[in-house]
Amino acid sequence: MRDQPRSGAVRQFAGLVGAAAPGVAAAYVAVTVAEAVVPVLLAWLTKLLLDRLAGTGPITAYVVGLAALGVIAASLPRISLFLSNEASRRLSAVATERLFAATGRLVGLRRFEDPAYLDRLRVARRGCDNAGQLLDGVLGLGRGVLLLAGFIGSLLVLSPAMTVVLVCAAVPMLVAELYLARRRAAAQIGVEPNHRREYFYSQLLTGTQAAKEIRLFGTGGFLRTLMMRERSTADTAIRRMERREVGGHTGLAALTAVVAGAGLIWAALAARRGELSLGDVSIFLAAIASTQSGLAMVVATTANLHAQGMFFAAYAEILRTPPDLPVPPVPVPVPSLRQGIRLRDVWFRYDESHPWVLRGVDLLLPAGSTVALVGLNGSGKSTLVKLLCRLYDPSQGTIGWDGVDLRDADPAQLRTRIGAVFQDFMTYDVSAADNIALGDLTARDDPGRVEAAAAGAGVHSVLRELPRGYQTMLTRAFFDGDDEAGTVLSGGQWQRVAVARGLLREGCDLMILDEPSSGLDPQAEHELHRSLRTARLGRTNLLISHRLSAVRDADLIYVLRDGRVAETGDHSSLLALDGEYARLFRLQAAGYAQEVGS
Numbered sequence: 282m283r284d285q286p287r288s289g290a291v292r293q294f295a296g297l298v299g300a301a302a303p304g305v306a307a308a309y310v311a312v313t314v315a316e317a318v319v320p321v322l323l324a325w326l327t328k329l330l331l332d333r334l335a336g337t338g339p340i341t342a343y344v345v346g347l348a349a350l351g352v353i354a355a356s357l358p359r360i361s362l363f364l365s366n367e368a369s370r371r372l373s374a375v376a377t378e379r380l381f382a383a384t385g386r387l388v389g390l391r392r393f394e395d396p397a398y399l400d401r402l403r404v405a406r407r408g409c410d411n412a413g414q415l416l417d418g419v420l421g422l423g424r425g426v427l428l429l430a431g432f433i434g435s436l437l438v439l440s441p442a443m444t445v446v447l448v449c450a451a452v453p454m455l456v457a458e459l460y461l462a463r464r465r466a467a468a469q470i471g472v473e474p475n476h477r478r479e480y481f482y483s484q485l486l487t488g489t490q491a492a493k494e495i496r497l498f499g500t501g502g503f504l505r506t507l508m509m510r511e512r513s514t515a516d517t518a519i520r521r522m523e524r525r526e527v528g529g530h531t532g533l534a535a536l537t538a539v540v541a542g543a544g545l546i547w548a549a550l551a552a553r554r555g556e557l558s559l560g561d562v563s564i565f566l567a568a569i570a571s572t573q574s575g576l577a578m579v580v581a582t583t584a585n586l587h588a589q590g591m592f593f594a595a596y597a598e599i600l601r602t603p604p605d606l607p608v609p610p611v612p613v614p615v616p617s618l619r620q621g622i623r624l625r626d627v628w629f630r631y632d633e634s635h636p637w638v639l640r641g642v643d644l645l646l647p648a649g650s651t652v653a654l655v656g657l658n659g660s661g662k663s664t665l666v667k668l669l670c671r672l673y674d675p676s677q678g679t680i681g682w683d684g685v686d687l688r689d690a691d692p693a694q695l696r697t698r699i700g701a702v703f704q705d706f707m708t709y710d711v712s713a714a715d716n717i718a719l720g721d722l723t724a725r726d727d728p729g730r731v732e733a734a735a736a737g738a739g740v741h742s743v744l745r746e747l748p749r750g751y752q753t754m755l756t757r758a759f760f761d762g763d764d765e766a767g768t769v770l771s772g773g774q775w776q777r778v779a780v781a782r783g784l785l786r787e788g789c790d791l792m793i794l795d796e797p798s799s800g801l802d803p804q805a806e807h808e809l810h811r812s813l814r815t816a817r818l819g820r821t822n823l824l825i826s827h828r829l830s831a832v833r834d835a836d837l838i839y840v841l842r843d844g845r846v847a848e849t850g851d852h853s854s855l856l857a858l859d860g861e862y863a864r865l866f867r868l869q870a871a872g873y874a875q876e877v878g879s
């Protein structure tokens with residue numbers, strides 16, 4: 282079972298190299314082989330030259346050969362570094378693109394609310410950034426093995442016993458380094474949740490959104506302490522791991538020095554006894570130094586490979602993550618809405634550990650009508666909207682769109698039929714025009730449509746008067762020294778921009794308006810609802826609002842209480858029923874009447 286993800290990651294990596302940098306990787310392999318072979322050739326040529334110098338015969342070929350190899354040896358590291366950097370850039374770019382494409386394929390919201398998935402995603406991003414290091418590791422290992430084979434072969438000719446000692450000394454090194462590398466990678470992955478929380482606090486402390494409250498309530502110091510606590514927890518874990526590494530590495534260095542010293546003494550004594558020539562001693566010294574550095578390289582790259590492999594495995598795992606919502610291989614097309622949307626006995630909770638939010642909701646949104654959903658805070662209105670957009674599937678029960686169960690539909694196709702203004706709408710740091718066009722990208726080349734949507738949301742004159750009109754950036758984040766580069770809108774103006782974004786989908790079958798006017802002044806609210814009433818004609822609308830005066834014109838009003846439909850009817854029948862709706866409506870109306878009467 283454990284081998285399956287590993288082989289999946291290996292296949293994934295091979296595929297990535299093949300797709301992102303086949304030519305560069307091939308050149309990198311060639312240079313790596315040369316880097317392994319050239320030192321062995323240099324050592325043998327040096328030995329042959331020294332032996333010739335001690336005897337007789339021409340030496341020109343050796344000298345020229347040595348000089349040529351010297352030039353090659355000197356230039357290889359630079360070429361290798363360039364190829365490594367280039368491969369790293371290309372691998373990282375393609376891996377990052379694939380990672381974001383994979384997260385984009387998650388059509389629902391569930392995974393993005395799962396902290397374990399978010400931590401895995403952070404590790405996977407590291408896997409993307411370090412994909413080049415993984416290639417360096419694989420090639421470094423290959424180079425080390427080749428170099429070792431060359432020098433161990435040379436050593437074997439001179440001293441089989443010494444060769445055995447050297448190789449045996451490497452085994453504990455390899456085991457210890459692998460153990461340390463596994464601990465290092467596990468420690469780095471283990472502190473990811475701390476880094477995620479530290480990042481969250483740092484964003485709070487430096488972002489504009491929380492700046493007012495932090496200053497007014499004086500919570501900056503408190504949040505800074507929480508941030509630093511996360512940092513300190515992560516640092517402590519990493520320090521503990523590094524301390525263990527220091528001890529391990531010191532022991533390994535001592536073992537290496539002892540083996541090298543013993544080899545040196547043996548070679549000197551053997552030369553004195555005339556058993557080794559000067560050339561033999563030179564290649565022996567080169568072999569012992571290179572074997573040790575080769576072994577160290579193999580050990581270090583294996584260890585590093587192990588750590589990088591763990592990061593890359595997280596990346597491969599994210600790419601293999603199954604869809605969060607099952608999409609049938611042949612989805613049923615979602616038709617243009619003719620009859621209506623029916624919820625039958627819909628139950629929903631966000632997680633097994635959470636309480637039920639919807640407990641058997643039955644309701645109908647007849648095609649072409651305006652349906653309102655009202656209820657106290659937390660009664661499940663926005664949750665119901667998320668189910669209608671198939672951002673989640675109901676835990677039980679069905680949602681039928683003209684009889685098509687949304688579970689059988691492709692969420693992407695379903696969503697082309699829906700326009701929405703969400704309660705927690707987005708404010709994008711882009712131009713005013715793009716802020717609206719993001720509702721339907723085909724409108725980016727059609728300023729007329731963007732302006733018509735803005736007019737419908739009552740924000741056209743505001744945007745037209747901005748320093749650069751619709752091209753003004755709705756942010757100061759990209760300030761480039763030009764005073765007119767960006768601007769900041771008020772809360773209500775932002776809400777109107779969000780409404781315009783929703784209205785851009787004029788051809789949609791279902792328009793969802795979740796508290797579209799909560800931040801608007803009374804006149805703007807009045808105008809918005811008048812304009813929405815005109816736009817609504819012929820379309821199915823779902824309106825959620827706590828201001829009951831805004832929903833009184835709806836054809837049908839559902840009152841949600843404790844996750845169930847408590848009352849249904851139009852405004853007058855609900856008033857006549859004298860239940861929850863009538864109570865809330867009178868409460869709001871009384872507030873206004875008091876003010877008017879006083």
Ligand SMILES: Nc1ncnc2c1ncn2[C@@H]1O[C@H](COP(=O)(O)OP(=O)(O)OP(=O)(O)O)[C@@H](O)[C@H]1O
Pocket residue numbers: 394631635638656657658659660661662663664665704
């Ligand atoms: N992503 C989530 N994960 C877990 N629980 C959630 C999530 N979103 C909402 N809830 C819970 O579901 C319940 C219903 O929330 P929902 O936002 O649907 O209510 P609402 O009727 O729209 O409320 P409001 O009038 O305040 O906007 C609440 O108890 C809330 O805590």
